[in-house]
Amino acid sequence: MAYMIVEENCTGCCACEPECPNQAISEASNGLFVIDPAKCTECIGHYDEPQCVAVCPIDLTCIIDDNYPRYEAA
Amino acid sequence: MQTVQNHTAAGSAGVNAAVNIEDIMQQVAEHKGCGTSGGSGKASCGSGAGENDLPPEIWEKVKNHPCYSEEAHHHYARMHVAVAPACNIQCNYCNRKYDCANESRPGVVSEKLTPEQAAKKVLAVASTIPQMTVLGIAGPGDPLANPEKTFKTFELIAKTAPDIKLCVSTNGLALPDHVERLSQYNIDHVTITINMIDPEVGAKIYPWIYYNKKRYTGVEAAKILTDRQLQGLEMLTERGILSKINSVMIPGINDQHLVEVNKAVKSRGAFLHNIMPLISAPEHGTVFGLTGQRGPTAQELKALQDQCEGEMNMMRHCRQCRADAVGLLGEDRSAEFTTDKIMEMEVNYDLDARKAYQEAVEKERQAVVAAKQEELQTLAGAHSDIKMLIAVATKGGGKVNEHFGHATEFQIYELSTSGAKFVGHRRVDLYCQGGYGEEDTLGTVIRAINDCHAVFVAKIGGCPKNDLKTAGIDPVDQYAGQFIEQSAIAYFREYLEKVAAGEIEHVVKGDAEIRQGALIAA
Ligand code: SF4
Ligand code: SF4
Ligand code: SF4
Secondary structure, three states, X not given: OEEEEOOOOOOOOOOOHXXXXXXXXXXXXXXXXXXXXXXXXXXXXXXXXXXXXXXXXXXXXXXXXXOOOOOOOO | OOOHHHHHHHHHHHOOOOHHHHHHHHHHHHHHOOOOOOOOOOOOOHHHOOHHHOOHHHHHHHOOOOOOOHHHHOOOEEEEEEOOOOOOEEOOOOOOOXXXXXOOOOOOOOOEOOHHHHXXXXXXXXXXXXXXXXXXXXXXXXXXXXXXXXXXXXXXXXXXXXXXXXXXXEOOOOHHHHXXXXXXXXXXXXXXXXXXXXXXXXOOOOOEEEEOOEEEEHHHHHHHHHHHHHHHHHHHHHOOOEEEEEEEEOOOOOOOHHHHHHHHHHHOOOOEEEEEEOOOOHHHOOHHHHHOOOOOOHHHHHHHHHHHHOOOOEEOOOOOOOOOOEEOOOOOOHHHHOHHXXXXXXXXXXXXXXXXXXXXXXXXXXXXXXXXXXXXXXXXXXXXXXXXXXXXXXXXXXXXXXXHHHOOEEEEEEEEOOEEEEEEEEEOOOOOOOOOOOOOHHHHHHHHOOOEEEEEOOEOOHHHHHHHHHOOOEEEOOOOOOEHHHHHHHHHHHHHHHHHOOOOOOOOOOOOOOOHHHHHOO
């Protein structure tokens, strides 16, 4: 699993981008932000909580994307 | 008039920080004794301050700063750029879709720029508008929550336009981590928004903060925030960086508490305190907008500012400008400087031309001060308890030079036997735009200046004249083109004479409304 950003909720405030330990978050052409599932480690091994979830001002915007298998820390 | 003793005593009693703050604080405390050193007899410095009222180092820093001095606002322009929209706290008066409500107005969106675009924009504007002397990095977001972009912008500008003053606004949470770097970039003003020092109050304003990689809520969050804000302020003071405090007045939540806040920040060396009215409308989607939290009335705001003034300088002229607005008083030229246009512009930064312009302005400013001093002499010896407010329509230059129907804001002065003191602005909609048949526009103008005895204008039509008179506001056009303070004092002297002769009876005026709609409009 990886985290994903719900596009309708994202305000493009960019608070999440600098907090991600894996640079998995970037700005899309529409000014909103997206998570690269290949880079997202769910913050495992870095922090107790996913940083994008913690800093995002809008609840239920950075959520789990079940389309990906659970990330396993190396 | 304020006494130096008062301030000094209050200053040292409140000082509990490091010893080297003492000196700086001493200096700050001394300059609060406005009028005593310069002998000008002014009741307050702050926004109306002149050269004689401040120690030279501080005066040098603020004299051309339109955000610090109302008088400078007539001659100089500032611009803000939004490069760092991330934020690390949540305020109940903010919706991140829009600008940071700490420093500018909610409900408007500023253009987001990269540091390179921002630097180019600043150069383009400064080359076209020689009045542009100050660049601020403010909202949306907290510039120090995204420090790389903020500092990169400062670095680029310091290199190419060394005469531009830099300032930054912050909610203060990350401030202690960046004070050192701020001092390296030679940033001489920092604005911190401090709405409380009591975490119980803070919990009603801030639902959460993001600190040390964790989200905190409630009283715990507010406690961390206030500790960090005050620590940051002390660190700035130790390094001789001027700090201004912004507070948002939220009736029923922090209105009375702001007196305590004022004492706390003053004792830590803050230079100015700017209490702004809460702007909140349901359509902004902020928590306060949705819960129907109201903003203060004009009288409530002024009463609080007056109450704090004994403690320190109060800033009264903040217009809560749209963060990326460009230009002088009442004239926003941001449409000329959109990102597309800037990127195509050939920029020729002419430092000498800018200097020449600024020298000419200094001469003119001295003339304004001289005219006021002269008129003040005529009030010497007069004693009366009468105080009144007047509204002035002005395009700038310190003169009564705007048509009533063209005014989008009025400047408010308080007249008393100690002179004419600037106390604030009232934004209004254009009365004479015509065309949309809004019958009640004059009504809203009157409600916005309802606490004033007179309105000074360059010109006014017959119809609004009569309506103003009916509302008990004297329309005055005899000072068209003349200096505001000088005219106001002359008017007040005549008024007192008429009251003494029994020709008119002095009545106390009522409250006025702060026009939220006018504040929000772009
Ligand atoms: S969960 Fe952590 S690693 Fe994944 S996108 Fe969010 S911040 Fe980055
Ligand atoms: S923090 Fe939330 S709202 Fe802000 S850009 Fe990231 S996902 Fe969007
Ligand atoms: S600090 Fe500014 S951007 Fe951040 S939540 Fe408060 S008002 Fe909004």
